[in-house]
Amino acid sequence: EDQVTQSPEALRLQEGESSSLNCSYTVSGLRGLFWYRQDPGKGPEFLFTLYSAGEEKEKERLKATLTKKESFLHITAPKPEDSATYLCAVPAAYSGAGSYQLTFGKGTKLSVIP
Amino acid sequence: KAGVTQTPRYLIKTRGQQVTLSCSPISGHRSVSWYQQTPGQGLQFLFEYFSETQRNKGNFPGRFSGRQFSNSRSEMNVSTLELGDSALYLCASGGGQGNSQETQYFGPGTRLLVL
Numbered sequence: 001e002d003q004v005t006q007s008p009e010a011l012r013l014q015e016g017e018s019s020s021l022n023c024s025y026t027v028s029g030l031r032g033l034f035w036y037r038q039d040p041g042k043g044p045e046f047l048f049t050l051y052s053a054g055e056e057k058e059k060e061r062l063k064a065t066l067t068k069k070e071s072f073l074h075i076t077a078p079k080p081e082d083s084a085t086y087l088c089a090v091p092a093a094y095s096g097a098g099s100y101q102l103t104f105g106k107g108t109k110l111s112v113i114p
Numbered sequence: 115k116a117g118v119t120q121t122p123r124y125l126i127k128t129r130g131q132q133v134t135l136s137c138s139p140i141s142g143h144r145s146v147s148w149y150q151q152t153p154g155q156g157l158q159f160l161f162e163y164f165s166e167t168q169r170n171k172g173n174f175p176g177r178f179s180g181r182q183f184s185n186s187r188s189e190m191n192v193s194t195l196e197l198g199d200s201a202l203y204l205c206a207s208g209g210g211q212g213n214s215q216e217t218q219y220f221g222p223g224t225r226l227l228v229l
Contacts, residue, residue, distance in 0.1 A: 106156040
């Protein structure tokens with residue numbers, strides 16, 4: 001069964017204090033790994049897609065990396081507006097090519113304190 | 115381009131009632147997926163529709179159903195509501211070009227409270 005595990009569940013950082021969020025997965029035939037950001041009461045907002053081990057993508061203070069078993073979301077010098085829940089997801093292995101069925105982790109709730 | 119829209123945004127129902135939620139995908143997108151989000155279980159896949167056909171279904175009881183129209187708009191229905199159905203229901207749309215690595219874009223969700 002596909003599994004996506006995120007750690008830590010919650011992370012509290014001082015403004016400017018860099019850190020990393022982890023997403024480990026067990027799925028056969030990975031067809032991509034997605035990172036989303038979700039603010040309270042809103043839908044997830046797409047951040048990155050990673051397709052293969054060694055790939056990295058950056059957006060402002062965020063950088064996502066992928067290995068064969070896990071992905072990291074590095075946050076450099078975070079600001080209070082980076083506070084949100086960060087979710088990672090993988091396409092379900094049994095969903096078939098072309099399907100959009102995603103298996104999500106429970107998320108990491110990030111709080112950045114001024 | 116307009117994003118994914120969902121209506122209504124908030125809904126209060128009582129046990130035993132039924133509810134219909136609506137989703138309009140991004141223009142040109144043919145795939146619509148539905149997810150349920152609760153604090154305990156996180157985001158869980160309900161079903162996916164592509165060109166008016168259900169392509170995949172998650173592990174939810176038959177009380178949860180959906181459909182997609184020829185303009186790609188989708189509705190989901192929950193019959194005989196239970197307290198545990200209280201959740202944020204999210205709709206996501208994708209291009210449906212046949213590549214499972216494509217990105218899904220989520221709507222703002224419908225918050226359902228069952229009393």
